[in-house]
Amino acid sequence: MRGPTARWSGGVIALHWLSAAWLALVFALGLAATTADLDAARKFDLYQTHKALGWLTLVLLAARLAARAAGAPPPPAPSWSRATRWSSRFVHAALYALLAAIPLIGWLRVSSAIVPIPVSLFGLATIPDIAPIDGDFSEGMAFAHKLGAWALAALVTLHVAAALKHQFADRDAIFYRMWPRSGGPTS
Amino acid sequence: MTACPISTSPRAAAWLVAAVVSAAAFADRSSGAALEHGAWRIDPARTHIGFVVDAVGFPRTKGEFRVFNGRLSIDLDRPAASRVTFTVSSDSIDVGSSSFDDTLRGPNFLDAQRFPDIHFESTQVEKRDESTIDLTGDLTLLGVTRPLTVEVEVKRLGGARLAFVAHARIDRLSYGMNSGFPIISRDVDLTVSSEALAG
Numbered sequence: 001m002r003g004p005t006a007r008w009s010g011g012v013i014a015l016h017w018l019s020a021a022w023l024a025l026v027f028a029l030g031l032a033a034t035t036a037d038l039d040a041a042r043k044f045d046l047y048q049t050h051k052a053l054g055w056l057t058l059v060l061l062a063a064r065l066a067a068r069a070a071g072a073p074p075p076p077a078p079s080w081s082r083a084t085r086w087s088s089r090f091v092h093a094a095l096y097a098l099l100a101a102i103p104l105i106g107w108l109r110v111s112s113a114i115v116p117i118p119v120s121l122f123g124l125a126t127i128p129d130i131a132p133i134d135g136d137f138s139e140g141m142a143f144a145h146k147l148g149a150w151a152l153a154a155l156v157t158l159h160v161a162a163a164l165k166h167q168f169a170d171r172d173a174i175f176y177r178m179w180p181r182s183g184g185p186t187s
Numbered sequence: 188m189t190a191c192p193i194s195t196s197p198r199a200a201a202w203l204v205a206a207v208v209s210a211a212a213f214a215d216r217s218s219g220a221a222l223e224h225g226a227w228r229i230d231p232a233r234t235h236i237g238f239v240v241d242a243v244g245f246p247r248t249k250g251e252f253r254v255f256n257g258r259l260s261i262d263l264d265r266p267a268a269s270r271v272t273f274t275v276s277s278d279s280i281d282v283g284s285s286s287f288d289d290t291l292r293g294p295n296f297l298d299a300q301r302f303p304d305i306h307f308e309s310t311q312v313e314k315r316d317e318s319t320i321d322l323t324g325d326l327t328l329l330g331v332t333r334p335l336t337v338e339v340e341v342k343r344l345g346g347a348r349l350a351f352v353a354h355a356r357i358d359r360l361s362y363g364m365n366s367g368f369p370i371i372s373r374d375v376d377l378t379v380s381s382e383a384l385a386g
Contacts, residue, residue, distance in 0.1 A: 040248040041283035048286050115242070115367040116295045120286065135370075 006074050007177050011067040016178055019060050023099075023156075026053045027149060034146075051110060051119045055127055058103050061096075077172050091162070095155055102148040109141035234381040236275060241372040250282035250291075252305075271309040271322065277302060295366035302329050310334070318342065322353070328362040337379075344382070353379040 008016070029050035033043060076085050110119055111129035119127035131137070166174040236252045257273035277299035280291050292299040309324035318341050326335040337355040344350050357375045360368060 038246065039283070040246040041287055043246055044282075044287040044290075045284050114370045117290055123286070123289070 008074060009067065009071045011070070012064070013178055013180055015060065015064045015067055017180070019057075019064060019099075022053065022057060022060060023152075026050060026057060027153065029053065030149060048117075048120060051106070052121050054103050054106050055119045055121070057099065061099050061103075065096075074177050077174055079170070079172055088162070091155060091159055095152070095159060098148055098152040098155065102145060102152060105141050105145045105148060109138050109145055112138040112141065114138065230382045230384060235379070237378045237380075239376045239378070241374075242367070243370050245370075248282055248287075250280055252276065252279050253281055254279035271307070271312075271324065273307050275305040277305055296364060298329060307335065326357070326362075328357070328359075329364055331362040333361055337377075347384055349383050351379075351381050351383070353377075 007013075029046055032038075033046040033050050036043070036046070038046070076088070080088075107119065107127070108131050110117070111131040112134045114133060114135045116129075116133065118129060121127065163175050163178075166172050236255055238250055238252075240248045242248065252275045254276035255273060257271065277297040278292060280288055280297060280299075282288055282291065291297055294301075297305075304327075306327040307324050309322055311321075311323040313321045313323070315321055315338075320339040320341065322337045322339055324335060324337070325332050335355055335357065337353045339351060339353045342350045342352075355377045357377060358373055359365075359375050360373045
């Protein structure tokens with residue numbers, strides 16, 4: 001129909017799905033670190049792995065934004081209503097905002113924590129702190145980090161639900177724009 | 188200081204126990220250093236230097252130090268002249284996670300690079316009752332030396348074997364280890380257990 005412009009670039013698609021899997025892992029690690037009944041050593045390792053992979057989501061996000069900026073995004077489908085366009089735009093903007101804010105807030109939480117345990121990239125590098133030690137501020141950041149993570153989980157649910165609606169209810173094949181293999185009427 | 192003869196009298200045994208407990212607690216596991224003069228010998232496989240630290244919102248951290256050595260002199264005629272020294276290698280901390288160990292070795296906690304050793308030197312030995320001894324000495328941690336009293340429980344296991352358990356509570360803040368307080372408790376509970384064999 002629209003040829004290559006109707007799909008996201010290979011780089012954007014690859015980074016999107018890598019990001020999805022990565023975030024699911026980081027979310028699961030964070031949830032386990034804060035709620036699982038484990039001994040101190042296992043809990044420490046879970047926190048440190050969550051912190052390392054979580055910090056790396058910032059790198060992943062930068063790569064995604066670069067890949068996205070490198071090519072023109074596919075245009076909205078002609079069948080979309082104004083409301084659909086705006087809600088799509090809003091949800092995507094909110095997703096990107098949370099993808100940037102949550103790890104940054106986590107980084108602030110770790111940096112300002114009374115217990116000084118910096119982010120370590122698996123012993124290869126230590127990420128510097130970006131805030132002075134402040135217990136109340138750190139606890140506030142921890143709350144915001146958790147709130148942001150659940151907001152992101154809710155938005156991702158909405159994002160997936162919308163993709164499924166487009167695929168199975170609207171049958172507009174929008175889903176294939178982000179699928180590794182092309183298909184459907186727009187391919 | 189005199190030699191440390193094997194004695195069968197209960198009084199002498201009690202003092203011997205005091206000394207052995209201290210030595211057992213901090214014996215060199217790798218060499219199995221025993222009491223001087225061969226009177227008693229530490230069982231390195233049954234020697235354990237453990238510690239416990241509490242924190243808010245985090246499980247109780249339990250760990251141990253794996254490298255240590257001790258020296259012991261006993262004067263049965265003048266128990267107060269008995270002497271115990273021991274040294275624990277800060278670097279040998281083990282809490283069951285290499286990443287956690289590295290953090291505890293780091294500058295915020297044990298600062299093992301600047302202060303490789305934790306050192307104890309006895310200044311007084313007092314018998315509390317037939318099975319308990321108070322061992323007082325100076326503990327040097329992070330370059331700060333402060334008095335510390337270790338409570339030692341002694342148990343005869345039968346034959347020529349003795350079991351010892353020593354307890355001490357260390358206020359880490361008084362040694363300048365302030366990181367993480369008050370989320371991480373100021374008290375560190377130290378428990379040293381060991382067994383010694385006669386002959």
